Amino acid sequence: RGTVTPKDFQSSLVLMTFCFHHAATSCSKSCYCSESDSGGKTVRCSNLQLTEIPQDFPNDTRRIYLDFNLFTTVPTNAFAGLPHLVELDLSHNELSQLEQGAFRGLGSSLQFLDLSSNKLVNFNSEAFEGLQARANLTNNPWHCDCSLQMALPHVDLEPASLKGIVCQTSDPEEIGVQGLSFLLAPDIDLCVVMKRTTDVAMLVVMFGWFTMVISYLVYYVRANQEDARRHLEYLKSLPSKPMQPSPDE
Ligand SMILES: *[C@@H]1O[C@H](CO)[C@@H](O)[C@H](O)[C@H]1NC(C)=O
Numbered sequence: 001r002g003t004v005t006p007k008d009f010q011s012s013l014v015l016m017t018f019c020f021h022h023a024a025t026s027c028s029k030s031c032y033c034s035e036s037d038s039g040g041k042t043v044r045c046s047n048l049q050l051t052e053i054p055q056d057f058p059n060d061t062r063r064i065y066l067d068f069n070l071f072t073t074v075p076t077n078a079f080a081g082l083p084h085l086v087e088l089d090l091s092h093n094e095l096s097q098l099e100q101g102a103f104r105g106l107g108s109s110l111q112f113l114d115l116s117s118n119k120l121v122n123f124n125s126e127a128f129e130g131l132q133a134r135a136n137l138t139n140n141p142w143h144c145d146c147s148l149q150m151a152l153p154h155v156d157l158e159p160a161s162l163k164g165i166v167c168q169t170s171d172p173e174e175i176g177v178q179g180l181s182f183l184l185a186p187d188i189d190l191c192v193v194m195k196r197t198t199d200v201a202m203l204v205v206m207f208g209w210f211t212m213v214i215s216y217l218v219y220y221v222r223a224n225q226e227d228a229r230r231h232l233e234y235l236k237s238l239p240s241k242p243m244q245p246s247p248d249e
């Protein structure tokens, strides 16, 4: 018969819920997805006023466009579980901070990382651990100092990427690296002032020790002189022994 029993209705409802649920999780809910001809998904979340990086990207995503949003930070493991991610665009955001391990898990797959046109000031090499991608680091207010200089040799990013670090401010300020790409600025040593400071500190400490040793020597000699003088006076004050034999004997 053609009547719909409550049981049928219930099971179709369950089926419908399952279908919607599946559709929602098969791609990120706030973004647009497309399947490329070569396989793998492209997720577009550009210009959506997003303040937090979505956490629901499909695990076979190859490209993610997150440009022109309002992100201020990339948290640790923000893109974990995306072993096929090749390209990640985070340009034109408000990023001032990249947490340690922000791109963890992308080391073997990611080829292009766009961080240009953000608010990055300090270079945190721990954010880029294991990443060998080509990165666009231009258009950020980079602060170049000794810690940046020390960090760069330990970064695995494609070396040419680091040319994008154009210093807006620097420490020491007067070294003249502002407006230059730090990697291309010849003969600039941002750690030299620190070395000089430690040298001066060392000199002061050595001088201190030297002064103490000299003072002690002077004190020692003086004290001994005093002792010797007192000893002499003591000897002088002793009753003098009669040296000549008595005339009675
Ligand atoms: C994605 O996750 C599903 C299960 O959630 C799994 O079956 C599949 O193999 C994963 N695909 C990739 C490319 O890791």
Ligand SMILES: *[C@@H]1O[C@H](CO)[C@@H](O)[C@H](O)[C@H]1NC(C)=O
Pocket: 091, 116, 117, 136, 137, 138, 139
């Ligand atoms: C890096 O980004 C800037 C601005 O976002 C763009 O003009 C430039 O072409 C990019 N460079 C590369 C190598 O893609």
